[in-house]
Amino acid sequence: MVTEFMNPLADKYIRKKALPLIFCPGCGDGTVLNIFLRAVEEMGIFPDLALVGGIGCSGWLPTYIRADVLHVLHGRAIPFATGLKLTDPRRKVVVFTGDGDGVGIGGNHFIHGARRNIDLTVIMMNNGIYGMTGGQVAPTTPLHGRTQTSPYGNIEFPFDVGDLARAAGATYVTRWTTAHPKQLLRAIKEGIEHAGFSFIEVLSQCPTQAGRYLEGTSDPGELLTLFKKRAIAVERARSTPAQDLRGRIIVGKIHHVTEKKEFSKTLYESFPAEAADNQDHP
Ligand SMILES: Cc1ncc(C[n+]2csc(CCOP(=O)(O)OP(=O)(O)O)c2C)c(N)n1
Ligand SMILES: [Mg+2]
DSSP states (O other): OOOOOSSHHHHHHBOGGGOSOSSOTTOHHHHHHHHHHHHHHHHTOGGGEEEEEOSSTGGGGGGGBSSEEEEOSTTOHHHHHHHHHHHOTTSEEEEEEEHHIIIIITHHHHHHHHHHTOSOEEEEEEOSSBTTTTSBOOTTSOTTOOBTTBTTOOOSOOOOHHHHHHHHTOSEEEEEETTOHHHHHHHHHHHHHSSSOEEEEEEOOOIIIIIIIIISOOOHHHHHHHHHHHEEEHHHHTTSOGGGGTTOEEEEEEEEOOOSOOHHHHHHHHOHHHHHHOTTOO
16 A cells, blocks of 8 residues: 655555556546646645546546545436535535536536536546447547447547537636646636636547547657647637638636626525524525
């Protein structure tokens, strides 16, 4: 068993008994874990954290953190997180999900969480594939992408999950990749601070499945270089013709509004007696 780390953040926050990580070497989800812990440290919010993970490689991420963690049914992280937030609104509730978990099986819960504008921070590790189960086609797999279940190329159009979140009612939407660690750190902090449904999409390289099948390389360095080459800032993308955006990854803050009321506030204002009963409510 691991007893000590070189990294002081890992020493402080990682649940050593849960190691080793399920992630393959070079998986982007390790970067997300690292950056999330930095955000927690810089914000000093560890005692208030409650984490929820879905099913998939990405869904395992919170289980390595020594916080209060729910590891729940496939696609159901947002309903569990909703219940948790409503019973203890002071908690900073963060959901870790994958593209399959979040907008495949869990797509319905995703849009309704966004519609309600409940104060959750949803971090979606999008690798464009069902990684954990062997590389099946996902709702985010690019058109023509070859996977284990689309060997002749994907014939379905993928979701733009940021657009989906925004259209459904999310009030903070941002997209970065694991090749943008500083920007991702800022986005996670801002998303946690934002009182409403915050959606943080992180394109996360999957050398074992998506890399091998979709990109033709399992080299994490090459996959990170591809992220950097393809990234285009959202401000620049707005004045770029649509045909020139094909294959590009639009990164940055896609949407941020503060006027829309947060769901748990509305609920407790509507039922003041219940709010008074709930000792935890501020
Ligand atoms: C109800 C149910 N259906 C299917 C599965 C099998 N399953 C486990 S993980 C997964 C896909 C996860 O994909 P994603 O959310 O993209 O996570 P990744 O592994 O890519 O991070 C599937 C289909 C399951 N565990 N439970
Ligand atoms: Mg996935």
